[in-house]
Amino acid sequence: MKAVFIDRDGTIGGSDQVEYPGEFELFPHVRDSIDQLKKSGLLICSFTNQPGISRGEATKEDFEVELKGFGFDSVYLCPHQHNEGCNCRKPSIGMLEQAAKENGLNLKECVVIGDRWTDMMAAQKVGCKKVLVKTGAGEASFSKYQSNEYYGEWAEVSLDYVASDFIEAADWVKASL
Template sequence: MFHTMAVFLDRDGTIGGDCEVQYPGEFHLYPLVKERIALLKDFGVKIFSFTNQPGIAKGEETVESFHEEMLSFGFDGVYLCPHSHKDGCSCRKPLPGLLYQAAQDHQLDLSKCVVIGDRWSDMVAAQDAGCYKILVLTGAGEEALGKYRHKWKTIKPDYVASNIIQAIQWLFVKGDKDIG
């Protein structure tokens, strides 16, 4: 039986784009992502965005434009850090603040939630919050396993997927459901 309560998806490099931030209007999803989000939702899984967007702090984009974009992709909620890495906030990944906020907002048991991302910071936040961790090799995923592995060397991902579609497939296989 499929027991996942929620899936948190990183944006840039995980569900589309590449390892560089692309603002709403420029950003494009990878093929089949929107359909897989809908399929997870059909099984009662909540889907949340989980992203750092420091361009907001620089005045280059707005929180609202990111919210509108992510909701248009089928997300149930958007959790983003709008701060620069110098701001010292508690929501910027690798800190787990966004996950804790979502858990509080939606009464989630984070031990039954999954984080899918392409960066070491996604994996550290997931580990600290007690979530399952899936690293995708798109975007910065190869660097997370190579150049930046020292930043999360004591953490083992639950699965390493070539892309988001394979990551979601693994969730169904792990949950004894095959999406073909």
């Protein structure tokens, strides 16, 4: 089975800042694009860092209910802070590995869609296709990529597609099936 891993904040809605469930709004037509991806036979997974959970600002369940309400089949989220040293916080690959194990996925047949370079780095490490959207933090990430501002492992990422928004990214994924 193939899957699409989709970042939340800045990719499907909100902004480049965290907005908690109840405040978060999808960008126009995102729900339709998620539904179309599902109709293509793809597993649709959320793939998101949410450190506010460990600070008590929201619960994992709040995010799961919200994201499943948007049409996601599975929710993979990291509740940890930057400095907690977990293996799930992007650019680490723990969420992708967990999803692969739980769903029998070959990650080389999967796609990651996100607006941050950490999304692309995690995808690169496991061999997923990488689609950067220019919404949220995506425009700044793409600008740094174009001007060769990334160094070390950050510079090792090669993008498969750059989309203006999630709708364009979803269209590219469907056309690539």
